[in-house]
Amino acid sequence: MYWLLSASPSPDGPQPPTTLEDAQDTAGEAAGWVQENWSDWLATGLRIVFVCVVAVVLRYVIRRAITQLITRMNRRAEIVDSGNALRGLLVSGERRRQRSQAIGSILRSVASFVILGTAALTVLSGLGINLAPLLASAGVAGVALGFGARNLVMDILAGMFMLLEDQYGVGDRVDAGEASGVVMEIGLRVTQLRGDGGEIWYIRNGEIKRIGNLSQGWAMAAVDVQVRADEDLDEVRAAIEEAGTAMGKESPWDEILWEPVEVLGLDEVTLDAMTLRVSVKTMPDKSLSAERELRWRIKKALDARGIRIVDQQSLAAGSGRAPLALEK
Numbered sequence: 515m516y517w518l519l520s521a522s523p524s525p526d527g528p529q530p531p532t533t534l535e536d537a538q539d540t541a542g543e544a545a546g547w548v549q550e551n552w553s554d555w556l557a558t559g560l561r562i563v564f565v566c567v568v569a570v571v572l573r574y575v576i577r578r579a580i581t582q583l584i585t586r587m588n589r590r591a592e593i594v595d596s597g598n599a600l601r602g603l604l605v606s607g608e609r610r611r612q613r614s615q616a617i618g619s620i621l622r623s624v625a626s627f628v629i630l631g632t633a634a635l636t637v638l639s640g641l642g643i644n645l646a647p648l649l650a651s652a653g654v655a656g657v658a659l660g661f662g663a664r665n666l667v668m669d670i671l672a673g674m675f676m677l678l679e680d681q682y683g684v685g686d687r688v689d690a691g692e693a694s695g696v697v698m699e700i701g702l703r704v705t706q707l708r709g710d711g712g713e714i715w716y717i718r719n720g721e722i723k724r725i726g727n728l729s730q731g732w733a734m735a736a737v738d739v740q741v742r743a744d745e746d747l748d749e750v751r752a753a754i755e756e757a758g759t760a761m762g763k764e765s766p767w768d769e770i771l772w773e774p775v776e777v778l779g780l781d782e783v784t785l786d787a788m789t790l791r792v793s794v795k796t797m798p799d800k801s802l803s804a805e806r807e808l809r810w811r812i813k814k815a816l817d818a819r820g821i822r823i824v825d826q827q828s829l830a831a832g833s834g835r836a837p838l839a840l841e842k
Contacts, residue, residue: 569633
């Protein structure tokens with residue numbers, strides 16, 4: 515033991531102490547060095563433990579606060595929607611839940627990254643490690659990663675803003691330019707759409723330059739009614755309004771139609787035909803079905819009153835083309 519305490523490096527390897535006094539001096543120096551630095555070691559250790567405990571507690575508190583905030587916002591929105599039937603139709607609970615989960619996950623991840631990253635840098639600084647070269651290397655690596663993965667970063671940032679701004683949600687019918695359909699899933703990088711033919715479109719969020727949401731607000735169903743030029747306009751209007759009133763009183767059209775069917779007036783008048791524009795405000799994404807049903811009912815109402823629609827063959831013979839009667 516005395517040999518170990520008094521060992522000192524030399525070119526030829528460690529040499530054992532020559533005397534007992536040398537071993538005692540070496541042991542005394544080691545004990546004095548430990549005694550001098552013990553307080554610093556203890557303070558550094560306590561500081562590291564304190565930083566770690568504060569980081570863990572702060573991360574738990576912030577994540578829990580974010581979760582409670584999202585839950586409270588959802589509960590408040592549900593209370594408001596329960597008293598507003600129109601808004602309840604526009605924003606579904608499933609869509610709100612998925613959007614809230616996505617936003618909460620992003621906020622919790624960002625909070626954890628900031629808190630744990632700051633704690634790690636503080637611990638390394640407390641251990642006496644020079645952080646300047648580390649931060650410089652991280653900066654260079656970040657710049658290189660940013661250039662190499664700029665498309666990925668752009669997609670993620672675009673996805674975050676889409677979720678925060680609630681541009682569209684799961685179940686909405688959207689038109690993204692080259693692809694359109696019903697939103698199946700919204701990710702931070704890719705949005706999935708189900709097309710009308712059953713195909714699934716995978717669209718990178720960063721490539722979406724403009725988006726048309728067909729499921730928000732309301733929609734307009736418009737029908738052009740073409741009748742012969744010698745028909746009584748008052749009779750035509752009465753037949754159309756009768757068909758629209760009957761449609762608005764039957765299920766499920768009493769919920770789909772948000773306003774009475776309105777005859778806007780004459781849209782075009784020629785020697786052989788008159789075109790009347792009919793419109794009605796409907797639920798989002800229900801305009802096409804409303805147009806088909808309204809066109810069907812108007813045709814039956816006109817036939818019941820003996821009102822003749824445009825003779826396509828005569829128009830084609832006179833003008834060279836055949837417009838469709840009751841065409842949108």
